[in-house]
Amino acid sequence: MSNWNYLSVKRQLFILFFGFLLYLLSGSLVLAQNFQFQTESNKVFQGKPEVGSLSKNNKLNQIIVTFKKKPTAGELIKLSRKSKKSRLKYAITGTDAMVFEVSEGVIQESLNELRADTIVESAVVDKALDLLYIPNDPAIKATPAPGKPILQWSLYNLNLVGSGRTAFDISKGSSGVTVAVLDSQVDSSHEDLQGKFSSLVDCTSGSCQTVSSMTANPSNLDESHGTHVAGIIGAATNNNLGIASTGFNTNMLYIRIRDQNGNMLISYFVNAVRYAADHNAKIINMSLGSLAANLDGPIIAQINDAVTYAWNKGVLLVAAAGNCGWNESHHKAAGDPCDIYDEAGNFVRHSVNEKYYPAASPNMLNVAALDVNNNLASYSQHNDPTDPQIGNWISILAPGGNFSTNSDKEFGIASTWPLNSYYYNLGTSAAAPHVSGIAALIWAAKPVLTNLQVKSIIEQTANKNIASGTTNNGMVDAVKALDSLNVTITPVSPTPTGTPVLSSTPTLTGQGKPGDANGDNKVDGLDYVVWLQNYNKSVGNGRLSGDFSGNGFVDGLDYVIWLNNYNK
8 A cells, every 4th residue: 555645645846936037038148127027015925834835634535546457338337336435537548547536534445445346456546746846935026136146047057048159059949849848827828928838738627628728826836836837948038028948939738737626646647748748749847746655656657657658659758856855954843745654644754865756757857956056956856876765866957046035036046927927936846947948959959859869968968077976967058968969050930929829629529518429418328328339449520429538539538528427
């Protein structure tokens, strides 16, 4: 059984965003002058529980069931009827696994009930990922005080901009290269993200569906995490507005995996990774994760299977290494994202520098964090060859920032924030998107490269002398990576402006509600017959063939949609 505790799933992806800055890019970055910054009172962040603390009242009541082989419709119906304490909710795309919803307080009984069925390989509690932020208090300041680092110092440290030959002299990216951003919510209408999303996708309702827009509450650090990460990768650049991004003209496929209850479930993540791989993403950025000790074997297998699927389809995988690298003196008595719990929700120990998933998954380009002086950030996970449980598992370093008070926030990473704002941030959540953007520049300069070649170029051209020994390859050097391609310059696509081009929500052929195949506005046995007749087939007429999810294929996901709407 798992070491993870469903009472502790509130650990969110680490995201620290602080401060306020705008840039002009003209050859090199210049501080925007006389710009009227929008300000938000710090009081909007007051009254919120400390970011990263654990909510003991937020229980996850979902179980991932993996079958020994793809179940037949009859087997699924039989299992649904036999399992008194659970209800089939949705499928995990591309696998023999499905998610069951369970009544509160009967998790163990439901697990026992499902595991007893002969068609079930395993049944485990659906786990939550964390946003990789470091708790701190956001601040809004336009101009750094004397003695503070240059705004967007991280781009200078990576040799993207500055004096002499820089990465942006070689490649300014291309809208033909898409980075999938798996994260929380995003402000899709932000002034500096206009036109940078090829599609917005929500994977928090079982299936992944395109939506026309997304919003995020600027007073909620977790909700706003995605806006900050997206800005580092793909904010509009050289547009006399906001910040410059590492990916310059790079395009983004944004996938939301944080639901309205604040949970980022493994099942959402797995579906999102597979969706990105199937929808032309070249790179997947994952500024999220969970400590390995809080996950059990079947859950790690689900994560590994999903990222392996994407890798085998030619996708480069980039993940934050985690923010539990510092010592136990930073432990909070009320609980924090670096704590390990038993299955009953009891605190076991505080984790220090242990492995994170998906960062520790196969073929992952995992990223630790540096401060402004190119030293390992105190919070960052890092290699430790003296500990056989840790070893040398982290590949590279990139700027993640480091500060502890409002007065030194300029030592963090600046990026976009909801409602046309800009904040500073710190964490490996900020380090990973720097690398994703640089990978996109490389692919734009030489599109024939494979994912393995891009990964190798980034690793082999990194500076091993920076924070030596903390990772396998050292700090990413964007200009050396691009110079290794023997490319002098690449065509530059115009920086998009205006309203973002977003895919519309897919429409299903035929009338009726979800699960209604014959258009009589009822979901009943007749609709099941249509689904069964076309099961495991590719179809072209949507709902009328039992393809209720609209993905062009009649499968177990469509059965889940029918079952959830049966007799309603």
